[in-house]
Amino acid sequence: MRTELTKLLNITYPIIQAPMAGGISTPELVAAVSNHGGLGMIGAGYLSAEQMKQQVQEVRKQTTQPVGVNLFVPEEVEVTGKELETADHFLQGVREELGIEKQSAPTIPSEEDRWQAFEEQVDVIIRERLPVCSFTFGLPPNDVITEMKKKNIILIGTATTVEEALAVQEAGLDMVVVQGSEAGGHRGNFINDHEGSLIGLMSLIPQTVDHVDIPVIAAGGIMDGRGLSAAFALGAQGVQMGTAFLTCTESGASSAHKQAVMETSEEKTVLTRAFSGKWARGIQNSFIANSRNIESQLPGFPVQNILTKHMRKIAGEELNTDYMSLWSGQSPRLAEPSTAAELINRVMEEAKDTVQRLSNS
Amino acid sequence: MRTELTKLLNITYPIIQAPMAGGISTPELVAAVSNHGGLGMIGAGYLSAEQMKQQVQEVRKQTTQPVGVNLFVPEEVEVTGKELETADHFLQGVREELGIEKQSAPTIPSEEDRWQAFEEQVDVIIRERLPVCSFTFGLPPNDVITEMKKKNIILIGTATTVEEALAVQEAGLDMVVVQGSEAGGHRGNFINDHEGSLIGLMSLIPQTVDHVDIPVIAAGGIMDGRGLSAAFALGAQGVQMGTAFLTCTESGASSAHKQAVMETSEEKTVLTRAFSGKWARGIQNSFIANSRNIESQLPGFPVQNILTKHMRKIAGEELNTDYMSLWSGQSPRLAEPSTAAELINRVMEEAKDTVQRLSNS
Numbered sequence: 001m002r003t004e005l006t007k008l009l010n011i012t013y014p015i016i017q018a019p020m021a022g023g024i025s026t027p028e029l030v031a032a033v034s035n036h037g038g039l040g041m042i043g044a045g046y047l048s049a050e051q052m053k054q055q056v057q058e059v060r061k062q063t064t065q066p067v068g069v070n071l072f073v074p075e076e077v078e079v080t081g082k083e084l085e086t087a088d089h090f091l092q093g094v095r096e097e098l099g100i101e102k103q104s105a106p107t108i109p110s111e112e113d114r115w116q117a118f119e120e121q122v123d124v125i126i127r128e129r130l131p132v133c134s135f136t137f138g139l140p141p142n143d144v145i146t147e148m149k150k151k152n153i154i155l156i157g158t159a160t161t162v163e164e165a166l167a168v169q170e171a172g173l174d175m176v177v178v179q180g181s182e183a184g185g186h187r188g189n190f191i192n193d194h195e196g197s198l199i200g201l202m203s204l205i206p207q208t209v210d211h212v213d214i215p216v217i218a219a220g221g222i223m224d225g226r227g228l229s230a231a232f233a234l235g236a237q238g239v240q241m242g243t244a245f246l247t248c249t250e251s252g253a254s255s256a257h258k259q260a261v262m263e264t265s266e267e268k269t270v271l272t273r274a275f276s277g278k279w280a281r282g283i284q285n286s287f288i289a290n291s292r293n294i295e296s297q298l299p300g301f302p303v304q305n306i307l308t309k310h311m312r313k314i315a316g317e318e319l320n321t322d323y324m325s326l327w328s329g330q331s332p333r334l335a336e337p338s339t340a341a342e343l344i345n346r347v348m349e350e351a352k353d354t355v356q357r358l359s360n361s
Numbered sequence: 362m363r364t365e366l367t368k369l370l371n372i373t374y375p376i377i378q379a380p381m382a383g384g385i386s387t388p389e390l391v392a393a394v395s396n397h398g399g400l401g402m403i404g405a406g407y408l409s410a411e412q413m414k415q416q417v418q419e420v421r422k423q424t425t426q427p428v429g430v431n432l433f434v435p436e437e438v439e440v441t442g443k444e445l446e447t448a449d450h451f452l453q454g455v456r457e458e459l460g461i462e463k464q465s466a467p468t469i470p471s472e473e474d475r476w477q478a479f480e481e482q483v484d485v486i487i488r489e490r491l492p493v494c495s496f497t498f499g500l501p502p503n504d505v506i507t508e509m510k511k512k513n514i515i516l517i518g519t520a521t522t523v524e525e526a527l528a529v530q531e532a533g534l535d536m537v538v539v540q541g542s543e544a545g546g547h548r549g550n551f552i553n554d555h556e557g558s559l560i561g562l563m564s565l566i567p568q569t570v571d572h573v574d575i576p577v578i579a580a581g582g583i584m585d586g587r588g589l590s591a592a593f594a595l596g597a598q599g600v601q602m603g604t605a606f607l608t609c610t611e612s613g614a615s616s617a618h619k620q621a622v623m624e625t626s627e628e629k630t631v632l633t634r635a636f637s638g639k640w641a642r643g644i645q646n647s648f649i650a651n652s653r654n655i656e657s658q659l660p661g662f663p664v665q666n667i668l669t670k671h672m673r674k675i676a677g678e679e680l681n682t683d684y685m686s687l688w689s690g691q692s693p694r695l696a697e698p699s700t701a702a703e704l705i706n707r708v709m710e711e712a713k714d715t716v717q718r719l720s721n722s
Contacts (some may be wrong), residue, residue, distance in 0.1 A: 001722045002722070003722065008415065035653055046611050053509055056386040059613045060542070161626075161627060161628045161692065162626060162627060162628075163626070163628065164424065180561055180563060181542060181559070182560070182561035182563050192628045195631055195632075196628035196645075198542070198559075199543070199627050199628065199630060199691050200541055200542050200543035200560075200561030200562055200563065200581065200582055200691055201561055201563040202543050202561065202562040202563060202581060202582040202583060202588060202591060202592075202691075202692070203543045203581075203627055203690065203691035204627065204691075205581035206584075206585065206587050206588065206692065206695060207626075207692060207694045210694065210695075211694075215579040220561065220563060220564075221561055221563040221564035222563060223567075224567065226567050226594055226595050226596060227563060227567065227595065229591075229719060230563060230590075230591035230592075230594040231563075231591075232722065233587055233590040233591040233594050233715050233716075233719060234587050234588065234591045235587060264525060265397045265522075265523060265568075266522060266560050266564055266565065266568055267522045267524065267557035267558060267560065268557065270556055270557065271556075284557075286364045295480045309366075313640075326379060329564065330560050330561060330563075330564035330565075331564040331567070331568060333523065333568045333571065333572075334567060334568065334571075354594050355594075355716075355720055358590060358593055358594060358716045358719065359716055359720050361362045361363070361364065361593065361639065
């Protein structure tokens with residue numbers, strides 16, 4: 001399935017591994033995906049420029065194929081004392097439950113600091129001559145776009161509605177990932193509100209391709225060749241898969257996270273903002289359930305994320321899934337333990353079979 | 362696209378017109394769909410047995426092809442005085458806004474009465490020898506299933522999760538409609554809760570077909586041949602389209618409703634329970650917006666539906682879209698004004714083109 005997208009990205013198969021920040025997209029996973037004809041993506045959202053550079057160099061030792069990086073575009077966040085109090089009260093209960101001592105108040109970087117870190121990440125991408133960079137949580141500033149385009153870096157935006165996809169195109173980016181409501185992890189809406197931006201891919205893909213000229217990449221719930229063929233039928237030129245790669249051997253997700261995905265079912269993945277202050281889809285657990293009454297009153301991203309960091313670290317070390325962020329899309333029943341190469345082969349084989357089946361019907 | 366489903370239903374194309382209760386699925390629409398190779402469905406949820414019988418006879422004057430009927434399975438509803446008070450207070454504000462006088466308290470039929478009415482509907486379906494009957498909001502009792510199956514009526518259940526689809530199969534029904542989160546109108550969840558049952562079709566179809574043996578019909582956001590092909594790629598054997606038929610010439614939706622669908626966009630369709638007490642997807646308007654703070658405290662279905670009936674009638678007469686229930690799925694940008702025949706032809710042509718495009722890629 002050669003498309004304008006595979007040509008532009010210089011890859012064999014129209015499969016992009018979703019950049020899963022927080023250690024899931026290991027250099028091993030990224031390199032394996034790129035070595036087997038897809039596009040491996042480093043999830044650099046939480047990395048400093050220096051950490052990102054190290055990851056790029058780790059990946060480069062393992063592949064000569066194109067790889068990309070994903071950056072979070074810094075957002076304005078206004079946090080009230082009341083929100084911090086609500087978070088502290090809620091997290092104090094959790095700490096007592098887990099026997100964690102209260103840490104000294106974590107440093108919240110200023111917006112200026114966050115923009116500074118972002119610019120440093122961009123500089124590394126340019127200096128390391130990475131061929132692809134995608135953005136989530138908003139659009140990069142015009143001067144960043146101009147500078148990166150001058151270096152022939154393919155730029156990919158993330159949208160959850162047609163309006164957002166149009167904004168990505170108008171900003172001059174080369175492609176757009178449309179994130180359906182099925183997707184696991186953080187929601188990428190940046191113009192439309194949370195409620196209005198939960199659009200299923202069956203609706204989101206065709207309405208987007210009717211309105212934009214740049215290639216559309218579908219993300220959300222796609223785990224096999226049936227999903228890839230369906231996304232193509234709807235007009236996408238590529239797919240971005242997250243949960244499917246999360247359970248792969250090379251992924252850095254903890255064994256507890258992988259196992260939770262393999263054992264859960266679609267109706268148990270829910271949307272929560274209690275972990276990070278930004279809505280995200282993950283497997284229902286005690287932490288999410290207990291936050292229900294107050295989750296709308298918690299601080300925004302990235303503040304809440306910083307406040308829960310220590311708890312998530314301890315829970316992860318103890319393999320306590322009740323307090324881990326178990327991100328998952330809505331198709332966990334399709335998850336399989338395999339290598340990235342096996343997954344890519346399986347998806348492409350199934351896609352071929354699916355098209356054959358459709359042709360015969 | 363001949364499938365086990367088209368053979369069982371004895372139709373030419375795998376397209377089922379969604380039974381839209383409340384006057385949208387007119388006898389003209391139902392007959393037009395069946396005359397052009399799809400399956401027309403009478404939405405009998407709000408009809409008495411006698412009214413349903415008249416509609417069946419109207420349809421029969423216009424087609425000799427198979428048609429079906431949809432019934433709402435009565436649900437237990439417990440309503441508190443507090444809920445009725447909340448509804449009354451909220452609706453009093455609306456009445457003042459619209460200059461409507463308060464009516465005498467509407468009669469709320471008892472559960473026994475509602476079961477009685479349901480059994481009478483079933484009797485008419487059997488006596489009129491209708492070939493197909495679908496159910497929403499739950500499973501019919503075993504004796505009804507046994508009786509209808511004895512008469513060779515094809516029975517279709519409605520599910521929003523794999524668990525619900527399995528329950529439909531285990532009850533002995535012949536097919537299952539899987540309703541994705543994209544779907545307009547009322548949600549059909551009956552085992553899983555509202556939040557857990559909002560699954561996008563990209564996830565819902567493949568996970569369901571992997572677990573049930575009966576044919577799966579996909580519903581939600583499917584409006585054209587791309588959607589039909591995608592649903593088939595994911596494993597569905599047929600599609601049920603609502604919003605696509607709602608804007609057809611033969612549909613009984615008001616011109617104001619049709620126009621609202623044609624002019625809206627995907628992010629403006631939201632879920633609300635303020636109209637009926639049951640969650641449903643429609644176009645955001647003042648009534649929905651103003652109910653946000655109290656909608657979770659309103660009475661359940663069908664009580665809230667009865668309480669808002671007079672308001673909806675007046676708003677409809679005045680073409681006041683701020684207070685009408687403007688049901689719509691998440692693909693309103695794909696809506697077109699056309700006849701049902703034109704729609705069916707367009708969908709099938711596009712589906713053929715789509716499969717051709719996939720084969721060439």
